[in-house]
Amino acid sequence: MKKLRIKFLKKDTAIIMMIVAILCLFCNFRKIVEITEVPANPDVCDITLREDIEPGIHSDFGPIDMSHSRSIYSGQFDNESQQPEDSDLQLLGNRFFTLNTVVRVRQIEVSRDMAYGPDESSINTPETARTFREAVEKGWPGARITWAFSWLALKDQRPNYRKLKELVVFYHKKFGDEITFIPGGYFANMYNPRAQVNRDLHEGLQMVSDMVGGGYRPKSVIAGFLAAENQRYLAEEENIHVCQGNIWSQYAVDNGDGEGSISYPYYPSLEHFCKPAQGKKDFIDCVNLDGWTVDFLNARFPGARIINGVRCGSRQGVGPIETVIRLGTDQGTKEMLATTATHFDKGFKLNGFAWVTCTWELCLVEGRKIYGYKGRNGMEGLDIWLSEMRRRWPEAKCITLGEFGLLWRKQFKNNDNLNYRFVQRGSGICGSDPDLEIRWFMNKNFRLALLKNWKDNTKEKVIDFTRYDLPAREPDDPKPGQIIRNWSLINRLNQKGIRPQDKPIPIEQLNADEQKIIKQHYPELFNDI
Numbered sequence: 001m002k003k004l005r006i007k008f009l010k011k012d013t014a015i016i017m018m019i020v021a022i023l024c025l026f027c028n029f030r031k032i033v034e035i036t037e038v039p040a041n042p043d044v045c046d047i048t049l050r051e052d053i054e055p056g057i058h059s060d061f062g063p064i065d066m067s068h069s070r071s072i073y074s075g076q077f078d079n080e081s082q083q084p085e086d087s088d089l090q091l092l093g094n095r096f097f098t099l100n101t102v103v104r105v106r107q108i109e110v111s112r113d114m115a116y117g118p119d120e121s122s123i124n125t126p127e128t129a130r131t132f133r134e135a136v137e138k139g140w141p142g143a144r145i146t147w148a149f150s151w152l153a154l155k156d157q158r159p160n161y162r163k164l165k166e167l168v169v170f171y172h173k174k175f176g177d178e179i180t181f182i183p184g185g186y187f188a189n190m191y192n193p194r195a196q197v198n199r200d201l202h203e204g205l206q207m208v209s210d211m212v213g214g215g216y217r218p219k220s221v222i223a224g225f226l227a228a229e230n231q232r233y234l235a236e237e238e239n240i241h242v243c244q245g246n247i248w249s250q251y252a253v254d255n256g257d258g259e260g261s262i263s264y265p266y267y268p269s270l271e272h273f274c275k276p277a278q279g280k281k282d283f284i285d286c287v288n289l290d291g292w293t294v295d296f297l298n299a300r301f302p303g304a305r306i307i308n309g310v311r312c313g314s315r316q317g318v319g320p321i322e323t324v325i326r327l328g329t330d331q332g333t334k335e336m337l338a339t340t341a342t343h344f345d346k347g348f349k350l351n352g353f354a355w356v357t358c359t360w361e362l363c364l365v366e367g368r369k370i371y372g373y374k375g376r377n378g379m380e381g382l383d384i385w386l387s388e389m390r391r392r393w394p395e396a397k398c399i400t401l402g403e404f405g406l407l408w409r410k411q412f413k414n415n416d417n418l419n420y421r422f423v424q425r426g427s428g429i430c431g432s433d434p435d436l437e438i439r440w441f442m443n444k445n446f447r448l449a450l451l452k453n454w455k456d457n458t459k460e461k462v463i464d465f466t467r468y469d470l471p472a473r474e475p476d477d478p479k480p481g482q483i484i485r486n487w488s489l490i491n492r493l494n495q496k497g498i499r500p501q502d503k504p505i506p507i508e509q510l511n512a513d514e515q516k517i518i519k520q521h522y523p524e525l526f527n528d529i
Contacts, residue, residue, distance in 0.1 A: 091411040095396040102357040105152035109185040123366040137384025143398035148182040148222035154207040160362025178400035186224025187256040193477035219402025235286040248290040252303035260489030262442035272472035275490035276415045276444040287405040312430030318341040324381030338427035387389040415444035461504035464495035
């Protein structure tokens with residue numbers, strides 16, 4: 001470690017700071033240790049710079065190549081004024097990929113002092129973090145990803161976790177990665193009162209800031225599912241306006257259900273986190289984001305199904321467990337790329353921008369040591385997927401979750417102009433039937449899905465019509481020892497087919513009021529009736 005001290009006159013501060021910026025950029029000096037007045041002369045100041053790691057030096061994490069690192073400013077700032085590193089980057093006209101990873105101690109961390117599932121501390125290590133991050137950089141050079149630490153991971157002071165956190169802070173400085181907090185292992189509200197979740201958010205975010213140092217503040221939070229009140233709290237009290245706060249279409253999977261939202265960004269309603277805000281009265285200024293892009297045809301089913309002896313999950317899309325780990329590299333990457341193409345090809349043309357997102361938990365790098373996973377870890381598939389995305393869509397941007405959410409927030413001030421459209425034909429893998437075509441229409445008033453057999457050219461039928469103009473209500477807080485699993489927003493007709501009324505019907509069989517609502521947005525859907 002090297003230090004450099006510069007003694008200068010206060011009146012020359014602006015010039016000196018320019019010199020400091022050059023030193024940080026080209027000489028690997030990364031941190032201003034202190035700026036102090038010289039006691040003997042109050043008009044003179046000292047500034048001390050520290051060089052954290054030199055090129056080729058062996059740190060605790062092994063040899064680190066700093067030759068292409070760049071300086072990332074981590075000073076204190078107002079999230080309102082944060083801009084992505086590519087300051088001229090616009091939402092419209094671009095394809096975006098957000099890759100997130102979660103660092104935890106136990107599989108399901110229910111609360112601060114309660115957790116279920118295996119202890120994953122033996123596989124959440126600096127070595128697995130390095131393996132994962134180097135794979136991302138190899139497959140997508142210059143990518144910026146998002147790391148989320150759980151409460152237990154932030155609190156863990158074992159040497160393994162201390163070194164892991166130091167390494168991730170290094171990646172923040174080297175690559176521009178975002179570091180944030182995840183409350184309650186994706187399902188905080190299923191186990192905890194809203195007030196407790198707010199306390200966890202406040203203290204967890206502060207622990208992240210303390211870990212990174214330099215006044216760092218995350219731009220986003222990863223939460224899995226997060227209640228409307230907690231997203232309001234993030235925006236109004238923590239000044240964080242981006243939250244991965246819904247898992248689109250999840251039902252009868254893992255420890256919680258939250259079916260009913262739209263799959264692209266929106267501002268949630270005070271009534272329900274799955275409901276887009278209808279106006280100023282119920283508006284929450286927090287961009288609500290999905291956690292995993294899924295195959296729209298697989299998503300029609302609750303839970304999982306066995307097809308030709310293979311367990312096919314309704315979460316199948318770009319997530320690693322349902323693809324490269326469960327199906328193997330060949331089938332898994334085909335499915336991941338088919339799902340990606342739905343958005344980066346046709347979806348891009350329909351919506352003017354495209355977004356694919358994936359949360360790849362760090363434990364998956366060596367999860368086979370605990371969970372078996374047929375000996376697979378998906379890393380070969382990750383490399384193929386990222387490399388092929390770069391080849392097929394070379395202009396696509398891989399940025400942090402916070403950067404993407406703030407770009408969307410800059411473009412859309414409310415939900416009034418949301419009009420997302422998607423078309424997907426089945427990939428032929430697991431439940432993604434190659435004979436079927438699904439069309440989705442999503443806006444602030446409703447979401448609508450139409451399904452047909454495109455090979456037989458059968459008539460489309462409505463399989464989902466979820467209205468957001470109707471009142472909605474989230475469950476009450478769970479009582480001590482109680483679990484509230486289902487936080488879904490399901491009303492007129494739902495794609496999962498879990499209720500007797502959830503049967504596909506021709507669009508003309510909707511009642512007159514329902515048809516009128518749809519015609520206001522998509523009159524062309526009634527041309528052939």
